[in-house]
Amino acid sequence: MSLLPSSNDDVDAQQEGELRVFGVDDDETSAVLDALASDTARTILSSIYSEPATPSDLRERTGFSLQTISYHLSNLEDTGVVQVAGTEYSEKGREMNVYAPADEPIAVFVGTEDRKNSLVELVKRVLSAFTVLVLSTGYVFFRTVELSASPSGSGVFTVPFAMFFLGGLLVLYVFIAWGVWSELRS
Numbered sequence: 001m002s003l004l005p006s007s008n009d010d011v012d013a014q015q016e017g018e019l020r021v022f023g024v025d026d027d028e029t030s031a032v033l034d035a036l037a038s039d040t041a042r043t044i045l046s047s048i049y050s051e052p053a054t055p056s057d058l059r060e061r062t063g064f065s066l067q068t069i070s071y072h073l074s075n076l077e078d079t080g081v082v083q084v085a086g087t088e089y090s091e092k093g094r095e096m097n098v099y100a101p102a103d104e105p106i107a108v109f110v111g112t113e114d115r116k117n118s119l120v121e122l123v124k125r126v127l128s129a130f131t132v133l134v135l136s137t138g139y140v141f142f143r144t145v146e147l148s149a150s151p152s153g154s155g156v157f158t159v160p161f162a163m164f165f166l167g168g169l170l171v172l173y174v175f176i177a178w179g180v181w182s183e184l185r186s
């Protein structure tokens with residue numbers, strides 16, 4: 001435990017921003033693909049997605065030199081793939097940046113502008129539907145726990161919970177398949 005303050009406690013790999021979709025001919029696409037072209041950069045990025053880290057932490061995890069890690073982190077940060085999400089102090093008292101995934105996930109899309117917009121809308125609808133499924137499943141779960149705790153309850157809450165969740169996943173799958181099928185038809 002260090003006596004120096006650290007703001008790394010609340011840093012996580014959650015992405016809460018809007019999905020950014022780049023077309024093949026967008027100006028930013030080339031920079032993103034260049035930053036991700038190296039196996040080393042992708043290894044560093046995967047490590048950051050597992051757990052946000054300082055360059056020193058990444059050196060320990062990957063075995064790459066600090067110079068190599070700094071180079072790739074700079075490229076990844078410049079393109080918006082990673083961000084500085086906090087600071088931490090080394091044992092020697094040096095302030096170090098903690099890197100985490102950027103808030104906005106990135107997708108590179110090959111297709112027309114209309115198809116790109118359709119994809120973004122489909123992803124938003126699917127995420128909304130999945131959120132509703134998770135929330136309603138949570139409600140069913142807690143409701144069945146309450147019923148099983150009452151004297152007249154069956155005592156088995158996993159079956160309704162599992163059936164509701166699996167049924168919701170089936171409906172979501174059909175929804176996604178229908179959306180993809182209708183996009184391919186147009």
